Amino acid sequence: MSGKTSRLRVVQPNHLLTVQDRGRQGAMRYGVSQSGPMDWVRFTLATVLAGDTSAAFEVGIAGASFFAEGPVRIAVTGPGFGVRISGGRTASFEAPVLLTLEDGETLSLSPGATGMWAYVAVGGIDFGPPVLGSLATNARTGLGARDFGRPFPCTAAAHADPVLYEDPLDDGGPIGLLPGPQQHMFPEEVRRTFASEPYRLTDALDRMGYRLEGPPLKAVRHDIISDGIVEGAIQVPGNGQPIVLCADRAPTGGYPKIAIVANADRPRLTQHRPGDTVRFAWIDEDEARARRRTLAERCRHPIPRIRAAFTSEFLAARNLIGGVWGPSPAHED
Known part of the structure; x- marks a missing residue:
């Protein structure tokens, strides 16, 4: 210095x-x-x-x-x-x-x-x-x-x-989702429900994860061999209530992951408080990358x-x- x-x-x-x-x-x-x-x-x-x-x-x-x-x-x-x-x-x-x-x-x-x-x-x-x-x-x-x-x-x-x-961030609109590694374990109607119904943030949230409450997301089974977890992954335990995994998440987890919150939209989700309602929407990789590039440019300038x-x-x-x-x-x- x-x-x-x-x-x-x-x-x-x-x-x-x-x-x-x-x-x-x-x-x-x-x-x-x-x-x-x-x-x-x-x-x-x-x-x-x-x-x-x-x-x-x-x-x-x-x-x-x-x-x-x-x-x-x-x-x-x-x-x-x-x-x-x-x-x-x-x-x-x-x-x-x-x-x-x-x-x-x-x-x-x-x-x-x-x-x-x-x-x-x-x-x-x-x-x-x-x-x-x-x-x-x-x-x-x-x-x-x-x-x-x-x-x-x-x-x-x-x-x-x-x-x-x-x-630099516009807080409007639904939270963008990309397919998770176990998306195939959730029937199509369940995936549609996740992107059409509101979910409420519960009091159980911290730097490790945010628990959501809404229509249950039922998978073919809710136990898998533990695999790696990226930031923004949404895992679903047996009760069907999704958990968004955040910065201090564990390296691995044994619940199926239906989706991953797009990198550009993670801040919009984590800035919500307990009791807030959020909505999700499926987007493709091209849109997710474009949103990320736009935000990075706004931060640099x-x-x-x-x-x-x-x-x-x-x-x-x-x-x-x-x-x-x-x-x-x-x-x-």
Whole structure:
């Protein structure tokens, strides 16, 4: 790490706060969960905006707060999440936003009416050494766990005004599905039901998986020889209620998998909360790849948002006097 160094402290950490990168690639063959972000789109956007980092804090619905010891460059993303700065100034923003948190200021992140996961990426942050080639935290195994009681060194940042960005993901429409490896074990009418009826997210959800509730999906049989599980696979146990397997999933499973959530649509699913209703639709591989490419491009080239309105706190945080107030030279006496 070069240049001046600042530090960032986590204020009152909770069990839904972790550090994630793109996960432990290639480790599942050894029985190690991959981990990584629950929402790869907002994670990617945050790291691109912050720069000089490949990992970020993943913040769950419980929210989080961070205290700066020296100025740091921070990007915050996450649907429905609000950002508040207190200390030397008071200001509120909505994510996605890129800002400089000044020395002695606290950034607080809180959920709104929607959204489950947010990301806080910090320019030049040092999360410590990787474990099995990754900085990702797996809460169940303890791999990559960190002492949030100590500060994290960061590259000091020059002051810059906050900039809001467009969210790259459109949350409308059904969740795209691709055929699972055991799709043939489910009769055609069952596959049609899955793509036509609503399913509700239950309270049983975490980084390992989301349990759904709806019309039962009955297979020819519900026990198979355990095989590998990719992220987004939807397995169906004997009760017929599907389970979407997420970032901290086990490497293998012994239930048939009717479908796999398309990569581009996984964030739309994981950002739903317990009690929310989702609908699914079968799509083909070409459409799934096209959606993935479009989202990746939007993350690589973030679009600043044109502000239609400014809050009083936003305006109060700025000097709007110089160069604005005063008579025009053409009207001087």
